[in-house]
Amino acid sequence: MRTAPGVALGGGRYRLLRRIAVGGMGEVWEANDDALARAVAVKVLRDEFAGDPGFLERFRTEARNSAALHHPHIAALFDYGEQDGSAYLVMELVVGEPLSDLLEREPVLPARRLLPMLAQTARGLHAAHLAGVVHRDVKPGNILIARSGKVKITDFGVSLAADQKTMTATGMVMGTAQYLSPEQAVGRPATPLSDLYSLGVVAYEGLAGKRPFTGPTAVDIAVAHVNDPVPPLPASVDRKLAALVMRLLSKEPTDRPASGEELAGLFDRLMPQTPPSGVAVLVGKPTRAREARRSTPPPAAPEQTPDGHDGPPSYPPSRRERAGRGPRDATLQDGTRRNRHAVDEGPLDGVLATAMGWVRRLRLPLVALVLVLVALLGAALADRLLGSAPVEPTGGVLVVAEYPRGGPPGGMIAAEPTRDGAPARADAVPARNGDPRPTEVKDS
Structure with missing residues (x-):
């Protein structure tokens, strides 16, 4: 059966898009399921x-064994078909990469990153073992x-179910030599503990950056x-983790962990924050912003250098520091900084705070009162x-003072009203009735 982008399988339902990988028995393609409008992975026999x-x-055996497995850490099988003398498997498309690519890029992985992967793999293998399926080819590429x-x-191409007959000749070894268990190497049947040995080789490789055994030939x-x-x-590897890997190998x-479930629990105890799902998730207790501020520890004191000084300065001292007056914002002993405008705390802080509060409340009324005054x-x-x-009335008539036309030579205004109510002229000349009345100025 010819494979190329655009080729449709399963009566035109699965349309191949691009090739993802090539294995010993088949090649894997990313495809589109036109019937369900979803992306899938299609493994086609070479x-x-x-x-x-x-x-x-x-x-066909791989299809039957995979169809019997349903677990979050096992790629699900959707369909199987045969066409033009060949066969194909339709599986769940996993958007990511095989562990082999990751180890090629980063030969040594930190335990915090590797342990969750191993725990998840152990749980997936345990589910397969409970279903009576032994993988027989556990390696980073799978x-x-x-x-x-x-x-x-x-x-699960070389997997074997409990009710299946082996398809290999006597003494024929199935699996990859670098991850092969000793019992498989001598031709004995593979068991669930054989899968755990292979997972131990994967763990060794991720921690050491190399496989435990190498050689010129398989x-x-x-x-x-x-x-x-x-x-x-x-x-550099933790002693407990190293002991567990040695036990797997x-x-x-019978000296290995009894099951994948037990192995996953051992990995979890080495990584306390790995939940039963195997995916490391850090979840913090939700707190309010005010509580978070209260619980925030004070900043740590600056590190001391060998010569006894606080860490390397980030800028030269200011003029005030060179003059011996200290910086504007002093650093307290606990590492916090005190602003020049800050008020030192004392026993009267509560009273002052209350007074300042009343002043702020009465500020607007006080300003209005001052403006009115x-x-x-x-x-x-x-x-x-x-x-x-x-002026005082004379004869019952109120005389309104007016400005005089002139004054005496000395500048004094001495005009006084006459008995008949007509004021006298300031220059001692009697005023006539038609003249305007002068201003009366009194000095007391």
């Missing part, structure tokens, strides 16, 4: 194996890491798994300076 009854039967960090186990590597002791892990299966004083002063005063 052209050189098309028409081979043995490989077709293995494809452990997919989604962008969210979630693990998906894939490629046979040499398989013999090393059987006979050679496991090289110690680097001293025990030559005797200023206006009243201004009006009184203007009336005093510009107003006129009435």
